[in-house]
Amino acid sequence: MTEDVLDGDVLTADETALAKLSRRVERLLDAHDPATTDRLDFLRARFDAGLAWVHFPEGLGGRDLPRDFQPFVDDLLEAAGAPDNDPRRNGIGLGMAAPTILAFGTEEQKRRFLKPLWTGEEVWCQLFSEPGAGSDLAAVATRAVRDGDTWVVNGQKVWTSSAHTARFAILLARTDPDVPKHAGLSYFLCDMTDPGVDVRPLRQLTGEAEFNEVFLSEVRIPDSYRLGDEGAGWQVANATLMNERVAIGGQAAPRESGMVGVVAETWRNRPELRTPELHDRLMTLWVEAEVARLTGQRLSQKVIHGQPGPEGSAMKLSFARLAQQLSGLEIELLGEDGLRYSSWTMVRPDIVEFTGRDAGYRYLRAKGNSIEGGTSEILRNIVAERVLGLPSEPRTDKHLAWKDLPR
Template sequence: MDFEDSKAEAAFRLEARTWLENNIPDDNDLSGLSNLQRAKFWQAKKAAARWACIRWPEAYGGRDATAIEHVIWQQEEAKLDLPNTSSFFGIGQGMAGPTLMAWANEEDKARFLPDLASGETVWCQLFSEPAGGSDLAALRTKAVKDGDDWIVNGQKIWTSGAHYSDWGILVLRTDPTVAKHKGLTYFYVDMKSEGIDIKPIKQISGASDFNEVYFTNVRIPDSQRLGDVGQGWHVALTTLMNERASIGAGSGGADFKSLKRLAQQVNIDGKPAIEDSAVRAKLASWYVEEAGLKYTSYRTLSALSKGELPGPENSIGKLVGARKTQDMSSFAIDLLEQQGVQWDAELDAEYNGLFQLSYMGIPGLRIAGGTDEIMANIIAERVLELPQEPRMDKGIPFSEVPTGS
């Protein structure tokens, strides 16, 4: 038991680090560029040297790397101050790419995947709807066949990056007269198509990371269908499996280090809060969770390093990480007492508004990519193999499922 790279891993790490150090963009490269342009610049540079989407086959822009090599590459990238590419390309490369890889024809794979890898095109994912979140398969946006096209009407929601995306993957209801999961079909769509209307959603944090996307008589060619008509749920599972892998515990929020520092700075009963035993007990329990997640990821890496599939233990990351960060940010604000209400990053030189930002941001993370409750169901059903809940919508046409509206 140790934390060392194998020989091959160490060699790969050195190769990755050397390339990164020689190719890190400088201020001249990036000055005057928007965040998206910076991301595109860096992604293109990586792609030219085959350091983009390294797990993908070489034919599609990757370098056929192993899972552990991918992790090593990410670790080395994270050590440097580089343009943020994942917030623009994460969905396309992490979800659309693997779905195209599994379900598109050879011509489409050759057409789309290299551009996805190089950041030339940006993709978004249009799954959730006002009537279908945790119950995703309850989505209603309708597609009706018209010659070689499908005509699409309805609304998608929670679409990250819809306003700057070139393409989108989406699931549509092509037959409401059959059971819920059986009437769905999977497509990809040109986001500049006529009839697509994108409206940003303002979140409780004040930021707008997501959009509503309205479809009014949007035409999608049948050639942009992935999988058979009625097979959409099956195709969507490919995408969702990759989503769960990519939405992690989240980083940059309140954590043990920042909260402990705060506890050393503010007082309780005239003494630093860190000396208060109740504060210490809480901090210790959060440390146990934080360390537990870290060492769980080490176990996952060890499995990858041996070429094995990781066990189910990684499914706990988002569930534990999100609620812990929320509780820690809430407690940090308590420690600040009355001053804790103030949220002005510019006036907070020490923490840059970290605790207030976490407090307002984390409720979203507890919902995105599977709510806490859905994650607990997944652990119970897939890991512990407990039976599914009986369902009211099983075996009846989707059009007859009670909707409450």
């Protein structure tokens, strides 16, 4: 058995992996100087070198290494001035579509979609919720009917973030109305440039339209773009949703990041605004935010060793509550200044800026945190049943065919 040695010292397995990663980064930088290489060419080369997401398999942007090696690679490349893939612009693709395609996709699907997804050449959105199927996602009515080697899709989706910039979408549709609602769903990868896809903006309380409604009329999807088995859409969708909730509320973050940092900075910089009552509320929320942050670190460590579980739902639930309470406290802390609102202009942003906006925007935008990524009411049910082991709510529709359900 050969030992790994560097400068005369025997290396541990982790040290060996880090040394090899460091050399691989050096070779990438030598071959593709960030100062002279086109940004997209560099990102493609980084993917091919297995340095995109190191926990993915070789040939798919990774090195089959633990996820916690990724910050080491990111830091080396950032220090060298290398470009990143602008992850905020394609959060749904990176946080939801990619891990789902990796888990359930065919080899052909993985090789077709993962590279342009990671480089940002193809932005993704999520076609799940419908006007009559939001919290009860299994009730989706969008129909996919098979026609030879293609599926013909008709229906309407709503609250679709980034649909106006997306090239592809992850789509949940009903393929069998004659079985119970959870069993008759299939999961597809939908081309958003199909002529039957109609994206319309939904203007929000903030004045902007980061969300959309999407109408699907005779959209044709090849069967090769079906992800997972026919009728297994609920299983695939659940994996996507668990990844989404971790992406929204379960990221490891430094102390006083996010809303609690914004409010704490205001408190420190504006002593004339302080009152004992506001101080007590801020300290209570600061402690709760710190508990949530540390819990997020534990969840991130769990994710390193496998797929996220229902803990992601608990973290997302906590994130939404804290964001709303802290943004409300900020408004009260600022007094009259908290009533200012810089712009109510109708725009369709590519990236949602939260902490960089004014207090009025943050207060209004935070209202959506308890809806997006699963409503807080549904998440409480998930935590109660899957984490605490409490009895589930009675469900009378579990064994009825979807076509027989009252709507």
